[in-house]
Amino acid sequence: MPTQSLADIVNVTVEVSAVAPAAGDLNLGLIVGPSTIISDTERTQVYSGTDDMDSDGWTGTEPEYKAAVAYFAQNPRPNAVVIGRQDTTTPETPLQAVTACRASNSDWYGCYVCGATDADIEAIAAYIESVNPAATFFYDTQSADVASGTTPNVMSTLKDSNYQRTFGLYSSTVQYSGAAAMGVAMGLNTGLANSAFTLAYKTLVGIATDDLTTTQVTNIKGWNGNVYTNFGGKYNLLVQGTMADGTPFDQVLNLDTLQIDIQTAVVNALTSATKIPQTDAGVTTLVNVISSVCAQAATEGMIGPGIWNAAPVLGLQTGTNLPNGYIVLADTIANQSEADRAARKSPPIYACVKMSGAIEHVVIGIVVNQ
Template sequence: MAGKTLPLEPVINIIVNLAARSAVRKAFDLALLVGATTVISQEERVKIYSGISEMLEDGFTTDDRLYKAAALIFGQAKKPQRVAIGCIGTVTDIPEGGGEPVTRSETPVETFAACREANGEWYVGIYCAPITKAEHLAVAEYMEAIKPNNLYAYTTSDADVLTDAEGNIFASMKAKNYRRSIGQYSSKHDDAICAIIGWAMGAMTGTAGSAYTIAYKTEVGVETENSAGVFASSVVEKIKSNNGNVYINRGSYYDIFEEGTMADGTWFDEMIFLDKYQNDMQLSLMDLLYQNNKIAQTEAGMTQLIDAVKEACQTMNRVG
């Protein structure tokens, strides 16, 4: 055998091409529940759990509000694979002109902003702690302005929404045309909205024919408003006239969530699927630019761009 050999490439040259890497598409199937807890530190801020048993193992108890909210998320007919839990932190303010620093709890907006910085994968945020009407409106304003897109879901037991009193939370949200907030009236559960959001997150499979609406679905773990007494149709209509939502029984047999609208009247399913559609188109085009040396400003180059968008369109068409 020769002591010094020559390469084989002039005779046999094999080229191995690996498939180009594409960005992972956001599934829009992860809800974030934020609340007061010592299980998750402010430094960690957000933690992902695949079930309530993991939460118990981590130190949550069955009496914790976040645990009960997560139980609704995971307890629906369509179950998501994960839930994100975030903690409400503290902020130290230094008074102008000097003075002793003052430590306080974060506002809901500050908490959601910190959770977004810690983990940007979640899509629907739910505040599982005492919150005022003004704070609801502040979070709704925040959700309208941020990018990438998120939604805000909340539960209210404010009796003002039943009479359509001036300034009630549903009417206030509607008046501001907030498209990224969805509210539910419930006198039965502090975080009833978690049930329908859990169902929606579980339904976001991306498989053929998996499109859905949250209208007329059952909220497992939540009592209907008329389960133990009269809840007048006129009250239901007042809630719905302000684009609020409510869980009621109809015809004795059907426990249903009505109607599935955002504060401005847009359907929830329109929002989530349009957000996913936008995200998929952006990533398809970005993948194309990232994986190629150049996209020519010619008819052939434009065809490449169109084909990338077409792929996202076809995927959404299969979903329904």
């Protein structure tokens, strides 16, 4: 029997929303070297392990391969590495190679360069300081001047330059220890609950400790450098987990992560909505998006409860307790200038966060009563 279409009464359409882009994980390292397995035109190749490199023609004798072995040996193991080609037939400096590798693949966050001299390290550190997207640089040095306290040396120069994105490891005999430290950082950065970490007191799997005197360790740490040595006859530890300016590595990583995650979440909100109205309700939508990112950072352990000791921000006063470790505030539409309204800008939004920090030094008093 003939029947009529229900679409004349109720017309239902199906629209599948596009998947919003995810923020970068900041857990991918780059290893740069002069071997010719990767062509100079291809420039970079991503590998999930040394087995992948074997299949691609690497023999295991190349400096990049040995650095990758140190990188992947860490626990937890990093998921992948980018191997970059330095084209020495041009000839090309390590800095030029890193710059070219950034143009070829911008996903990497950590960087290690095989065979870099002190001059190369200083040049790459300056580049990494301003590169976009944000990145970090790991290096190792065998410079005797670093351990003896003789200046200038590569660590003292980087410290004086106040570089916040360069992690230096003194290693008198072991090559590729910087790649191992990068592997620890990339492997630990999982984004899971309670996954926040520091680089202090970690083990470098497959890397022998340096036999250093207390004076040598003090000298190296004085340049904001790092060592891998034995403590108390029982513990092989990476100390102290800081960048050239003294900032802990985890603080640099956490702030980079928070910035990128907030930026990505807000762009996704703007592009997925038909529009976000230029009203207080529209601003609240953005505040909620940013708050969700901060909540995730708190879940990971980057942000923690504490007292806001910085200058006042809108209604947030110095001395206020932040039980969640963050608060997101925005000015009102009513306070917006006509020029900003005409330009369709939001009022200023502030994500005020309290970093959870880390306890790395403990003082204990034993009080005995007999």
